[in-house]
Each structure stands twice: as C-alpha cells, then as structure tokens.
Amino acid sequence: MIDVGEVTHDSADGVRIDMVSAERLDGMATMEKIRMVLDAVHEGNIVILEAGLAPDEESKLIEVTMSEIDPDGFSGIEIETYPKSSSDPSLIDRLVGGSSTSKLTVIGPANRIETLHKDESLISALVSRQ
Amino acid sequence: MGEGETMGLITDIRNSVRRVTDNLFDSGEPKRIGIYGPPNAGKTTLANRISRDWTGDVIGPESEIPHETRRASRKENVEIKRNGKTVTIDIVDTPGVTTKVDYEEFVAYDLDEDEAIERSREATEGVAEAMHWLREDVDGVLYVLDSSNDPFTQVNTMLIGIIESQNLPVLVLANKTDLEDSNVGRIQNAFPQHDTLAMSALEGENMDDVYDRIAEKFG
Numbered sequence: 574m575i576d577v578g579e580v581t582h583d584s585a586d587g588v589r590i591d592m593v594s595a596e597r598l599d600g601m602a603t604m605e606k607i608r609m610v611l612d613a614v615h616e617g618n619i620v621i622l623e624a625g626l627a628p629d630e631e632s633k634l635i636e637v638t639m640s641e642i643d644p645d646g647f648s649g650i651e652i653e654t655y656p657k658s659s660s661d662p663s664l665i666d667r668l669v670g671g672s673s674t675s676k677l678t679v680i681g682p683a684n685r686i687e688t689l690h691k692d693e694s695l696i697s698a699l700v701s702r703q
Numbered sequence: 704m705g706e707g708e709t710m711g712l713i714t715d716i717r718n719s720v721r722r723v724t725d726n727l728f729d730s731g732e733p734k735r736i737g738i739y740g741p742p743n744a745g746k747t748t749l750a751n752r753i754s755r756d757w758t759g760d761v762i763g764p765e766s767e768i769p770h771e772t773r774r775a776s777r778k779e780n781v782e783i784k785r786n787g788k789t790v791t792i793d794i795v796d797t798p799g800v801t802t803k804v805d806y807e808e809f810v811a812y813d814l815d816e817d818e819a820i821e822r823s824r825e826a827t828e829g830v831a832e833a834m835h836w837l838r839e840d841v842d843g844v845l846y847v848l849d850s851s852n853d854p855f856t857q858v859n860t861m862l863i864g865i866i867e868s869q870n871l872p873v874l875v876l877a878n879k880t881d882l883e884d885s886n887v888g889r890i891q892n893a894f895p896q897h898d899t900l901a902m903s904a905l906e907g908e909n910m911d912d913v914y915d916r917i918a919e920k921f922g
Binding site for chain 1 (some may be wrong): 789800801802804805806814820821822824827828830831834835837838855856857861864865868869
C-alpha cells in the first residue's frame with residue numbers, strides 16, 4: 574500500500590485512487606513497483622501510473638498476480654493501458670534518445686473495475702464500491 | 704532516461720544480441736514456437752490441427768470451458784514440408800493468459816465448487832507458467848485470437864507488447880472464421896504492425912497459407 578502519511582479513510586466512504594508520478598516510478602525496482610501496485614489493489618484501491626510499466630514488468634506483474642489469487646478473496650487485477658501504436662519509437666530511436674514509449678496505466682481489483690470500452694485512443698471504465 | 708527504462712533497454716539489447724548470435728550459430732535445433740492468446744481463442748484446437756496434420760497425434764483436450772489447458776505442453780519435432788523444404792519446429796501449446804481468475808466462472812459450466820476451486824488454482828499456475836515460457840523458452844509465437852471477439856483487450860495489448868519487447872517473430876492468427884460474427888479486419892486494424900492470417904483451426908480453413916507462413920517466418 575502506498576504510504577500517504579496520516580490520512581486514512583474507511584473504504585466505505587468511496588474509492589481511493591493513488592496516482593503515481595513517472596518520477597516516483599523511475600526510482601523503483603521492478604519488484605518494488607509490482608509490490609506497490611498489488612498491495613494497493615489488495616486494499617481495494619485503484620492505482621494510476623503516469624508512466625506505466627515496461628513489457629517485462631507487465632509480464633512479471635501477471636505472474637505475481639496469479640500467485641496471489643485466492644478463491645476466498647482476491648480474484649486478480651483489471652489493468653488498462655492504451656494499445657501500442659505502430660508509430661512507437663524503435664529500439665534505435667530509444668538508443669538515440671527518442672520519445673518515451675510509456676503510457677498511462679490504470680490498475681485495480683478485478684471485482685471493482687469493469688471496462689466499458691477500449692480502443693486506440695479511449696478507455697472507458699466503471700469503478701464500483703466494495 | 705529512468706532506471707526502469709534503462710533496464711528495459713539493457714534487456715532489449717541483450718535479447719537482440721542473443722537472437723543475432725543464435726542465428727549466426729544456429730545449431731539446427733528445432734525452433735520452439737509458442738501458441739499464445741487469451742482463453743478460448745482456439746489455441747489447443749490449432750495445436751492439435753498442426754500436430755495431427757504433420758504427425759498424426761494430438762497435443763491436448765479441447766473444450767468450451769475456459770482454462771481447459773492448464774499446463775504448457777510440447778509436441779517435439781513437427782516437420783512441416785513446404786515447397787520442397789522441410790521446417791522442423793516444436794509446438795508449445797500454452798494456457799490462455801489473463802489477469803484474473805474467478806472460480807465462480809467455472810461453476811457456471813456445471814462444475815461443483817471443489818472442482819471449480821481446483822481448476823482455478825491450476826489455471827493461475829498455468830498462466831504464470833505461460834508467462835515464464837514467453838520470457839525464457841520460446842523462439843517464436845503464433846498469436847491466436849477469436850476473430851468473433853473484440854481484439855482491443857488489455858491481455859492482447861500486453862502480450863503483443865511483451866512479444867515485441869523480446870524481439871520474437873510473431874504471426875497473428877485470426878481464428879474461428881467459421882463463426883458468423885467473425886471480423887478479421889478488426890484484428891488487422893488492432894495490430895497493423897504484424898502479419899495477420901485468417902483461419903479456422905476447427906474446420907481447417909486456410910491452413911495451407913498458415914503452413915506457408917510458418918515455414919517463412921520460423922524456418
């Protein structure tokens with residue numbers, strides 16, 4: 574769970590959303606990011622990552638999520654990010670300092686987020702209370 | 704560039720170098736081709752179709768219940784003969800990838816609660832196993848989609864991104880063209896950067912083209 578100091582709320586009040594900046598993510602190792610996301614999601618929170626996760630990190634996130642699914646409680650995550658466009662920079666572009674390939678990513682408990690619509694440029698989701 | 708991006712870049716470079724050296728010093732070993740995609744896309748039906756066409760055997764049971772395949776299974780030394788050339792591949796049929804598994808989903812298919820819980824536990828292990836194979840143990844990917852479903856899903860976005868980041872050759876297969884709602888164009892629009900072939904593994908439609916492309920792509 575993301576440490577936000579003394580601020581606490583009963584989750585019955587509503588849905589908590591943690592928005593994590595690209596700068597904060599930059600300083601974290603892969604497992605730190607995954608732990609931060611899954612701890613928050615286990616608490617019923619929604620996490621928005623300004624810079625998203627690298628493909629390898631997404632792969633590990635799926636693996637760790639699977640290991641934590643429990644028939645009596647946690648059923649997994651809902652994650653949404655925009656599809657990669659064909660015009661994304663190549664490896665060479667990235668080597669010479671091309672623009673970032675990172676994209677905004679929203680992650681939450683599977684039983685609380687329902688994707689209503691998704692295409693190349695729009696994601697529409699319904700977030701429910703517990 | 705942040706630490707995460709730097710690490711990603713290093714991984715990209717390492718994978719690129721590995722694949723170049725693999726090609727330079729090709730040992731003649733069969734390429735391992737993973738069949739990936741979301742649950743119920745028809746991956747095992749395709750694996751069985753390829754295996755039956757070229758070896759006479761099948762790989763695993765097919766079912767309408769999601770997560771019928773809960774362990775990756777391999778059929779070795781499948782020899783595909785095209786235009787006088789023989790391409791030898793190992794076919795790896797993998798469990799459908801998802802970010803969530805709810806055992807109640809299986810109860811809806813008339814499984815009792817204990818069976819549903821056991822199936823969901825095996826399904827989660829299978830998905831983790833599939834991800835591990837993708838990162839470590841496959842040389843190319845057949846990405847299978849049900850062409851009657853919307854391809855703009857997160858699992859597809861993430862898996863295609865992971866496959867691209869590993870620099871793996873990939874052929875997108877728009878399966879189930881025998882269904883009335885099949886829409887191959889929607890899949891081509893979703894992944895314009897990749898070759899897409901329409902096919903029906905169940906009916907065997909367009910399999911000649913699929914084998915031609917497998918031989919070109921992975922031979």
